[in-house]
Amino acid sequence: MVQERRRSWAEPYKIKMVEPVKMTDRNDRKKALEEAGYNTFLLHSEDVYIDLLTDSGTSAMSDRQWAAMMMGDEAYAGSRNFYSLEKTIQDYYGYRYVVPTHQGRAAEHILSQILIKEGDIIPGNMYFTTTKLHQELAGGQFVDVIIDEAHDPDHEHPFKGNVDLNKLEDLIKKHGAGHIPYVSIATSVNMAGGQPISMENLKGLRELTQKHGIKIVHDMTRVAENAYMIKTRETGYENAHVADIVREICDLTDAATMSSKKDALVNIGGFLAVNDWDIFEEARNMVVVYEGLHTYGGLAGRDMEAMAIGITESVQEDHIRARVGQVQYLGEKIDQYGVPIVKPIGTHGVFLNARRMLEHLPQDQFPAQTLAAELYLDSGIRAMERGVVSAGRNPETGDHIYPELELVRLTIPRRVYTQAHMDVVAESVEEIYINREKVKGLKMTYEPKYLRFFQARFEPLG
Ligand SMILES: *Cc1c(COP(=O)(O)O)cnc(C)c1O
DSSP: OGGGTTSOOOOSSOOSOOOOOOOOOHHHHHHHHHHTTTOGGGSOGGGOSEEOSOSSSOOOOOHHHHHHHTTOOOOSSSOHHHHHHHHHHHHHHOOSEEEEESSHHHHHHHHHHHHOOTTOEEEESSOOHHHHHHHHHTTOEEEEOBOGGGGOTTOOOTTTTOBOHHHHHHHHHHHOGGGOOEEEEESSBGGGTSBOOOHHHHHHHHHHHHHTTOEEEEEOTTHHHHHHHHHHHSTTOTTSOHHHHHHHHHHTOSEEEEETTSTTOOSSOEEEEESOHHHHHHHHHHHHHHTOOTTTTTOOHHHHHHHHHHHHHHTOHHHHHHHHHHHHHHHHHHHHTTOOBOSSOOSSEEEEEHHHHTTTSOGGGOHHHHHHHHHHHHHSEEOEEESHHHHOBOTTTOOBOOOSOOEEEEEOOTTOSOHHHHHHHHHHHHHHHHTGGGOOOEEEEEOOSSSGGGTOEEEEOO
16 A cells, blocks of 8 residues: 555455466467457456456455345335435435436436437546447437546546536537536546546536536446545545545535446446436336336345445445555556556556557557457456447447547456455566567457447457
């Protein structure tokens, strides 16, 4: 940990149960990679040694959460666990009304359908894949209003998740507030490399949007991590509790969608939370069509209980300091090897700058996809592409969208891996970096229509 550099530091928990992992050799991995079409999403998890594909649903639950799983009230309607979850969300996040969903995208779907009309503009601090798609499917168009620094992987801005209020104001002038139902704000912006938004910026945004009667919808998937960064980087918050900062963030917004598979430390679950009764009424009605009754929303009672406890654990100081601290540890180590990474180091993962690492590969040879494949081949580490494959195609021209950021994300599950695992990861990244000139690019051989990065297949060039 940063504050305690002089002494060794370890995780604030001990391990009660272990899950053995299979050790593979390079030949095994080559075969597995070919079968997976060089797409790490298509690998069997059994063939993976250290799985850094995502921090979504991959957390280790605590003994308290597991104990809560035995306290499930599996009644179809009015489960005790729903009321416990509802109260936890109200207490910790402050939103008035809660609709549980099976995961985050279901909440996005419902809220987008309720709030967006055909032709609407949805400004946001960088897109997220499922969020943007649901906005588009509801007839809206997402417009990125994040500060320019967020697109520059070398810029050390402490709050790269900030909204450029001038860009937003111009957008309001151009389209009129009547065509902007809400601003879509993510805390700890995933696609920018896990970069936080500052409280100051959020307050400025609140003022501007209130003036125009525009709502703020909060993608609060990683709100605890964002709050921790505010505590460590923003003046005036040094001594604040993370739980209080989380609450302050939520209080500046009108509604939220949550994938509880991230910060909230569960393997499945999510919710929609709003302050407006009318929106709640409509959401509560819609959830019955798509997810299940409004007191379970596609979840078992036990899942809701584990989520309620996960929410309380997610804002504990020791937990969040260790969680973000482990990510910083890995990032600093990779940085010391001279490997180009996104700076500052994010909160949920380390983002390798594949474009700079594999400079000899043009973007249409998918440098980040290539790097993810090489990492798996070298050491059985599974990472995720966040570049041209994830960005998809321009719906009008049909061309690839070429994002400035061509990254490989090493996403760290919460409470799962040890510091020794992080060392193995850093060394493997260094190994590929040393031999980078020998790496050849990929060509796409199969491309699905939606969210192509999940199922696309590739072959090595030359
Ligand atoms: C994961 C994620 C979502 C979608 O949530 P799911 O639970 O995967 O459906 C939305 N927004 C952000 C920022 C996410 O990281």
